[in-house]
Amino acid sequence: MTPASRTADTTDPAPELRRRWAATVAEARGSRRSAAAGGDPAPDPAPYADNLLDRWREPHRRYHTVEHLTAVLDRIDELATHADDLSVVQLAAWFHDAVYRPDRSENEERSAALAERALPELGVGAARTAEVARLVRLTVTHDPAPDDPDGEVLCDADLAVLAGSPDTYAAYAAAVRAEYAFVPEPDFVVGRSAVLRQLLSLPRLFRTPLGYDRWEHLARRNLSTELELLGG
Incomplete structure (x- = not known):
């Protein structure tokens, strides 16, 4: 995973996200080190964070932005006690819309493939890498199995935007429409x-x-209202 070229910034727009990324990668690695000769440490996670943040800042995005990534990570923190492997869920959040083109249907698959390439380079083990990719692919349907707590946490965090206030939900719906302006x-x-x-x-x-208690009623009300406004 080669870091994308970045325009020069005088200020860092996402220091907290970079800090969270480094902590998540460290947790996902555990004591694992790269297999390079001499037992060199696994690569610095910072360039990978830069690459991912560049993807989330692509100019065609209106909803699937750094703000959405931050919101999903925050909701995962709220639901953390339900997860089996929190670092895996957090990594899946970083990758779940890392590849995003609104005119394409394979975004989740390409995002999962990106994780499958990048995470082994970072020293994340095969089992966790496979689980991250599985969770990313799960966001196609947002329909995890009953025995899939990590899938439940990721999907709940991704859908939590649906339970915003009327104004927040209206802004979300407008941003989705803007991504599909074509x-x-x-x-x-x-x-x-x-x-x-x-x-x-x-x-x-x-x-x-927790997600059901906090968000189910509001989300269904918002979805139903939008459907009515669309004439559906």
Whole structure:
């Protein structure tokens, strides 16, 4: 994973995210070191953070931005006691929309493949790397199995935006529309309505007990309101 070229900044826009990334990578590595001759330490995680943050800051993004990444990581922190392997869930959050083109359907697959390349380079073991990639792919459906606590935490954190205040939800919906500005309005309404119906058809949007208690009612109200406004 070669760090993307970066424009010169006089200030660091995301020091806290870089700190959190380094801590997560250290936890995911455990005592593992690279297999390089001489037992050299695993690579510095900082360039990988820069690469990922550059991806999250791509100019075509309006919702899937650094702010969304931060929000997902914050919600994972709230749900941390439900996770089996918190560092794996946190890594999956970093990668879950690392590749994002609104005109493509394979974003999750390409994001998972990016994790599968980058994490072994960073010294993360095979089992955790595979689990991160699995969790990233799970965000296609947001429908984790009942015996998948890490999947439940990631999906709940990713969907928590649906439970915002009316103004916050309206801003989210507008940002989604802006990402799909290339889609004619009639086609967008059809596609977006289908997404909303699919979410509303889930028996539970939020699978963790805390997520369900905090967010289920508000999210369903917001989704239903948007669907009504779209004429669905």
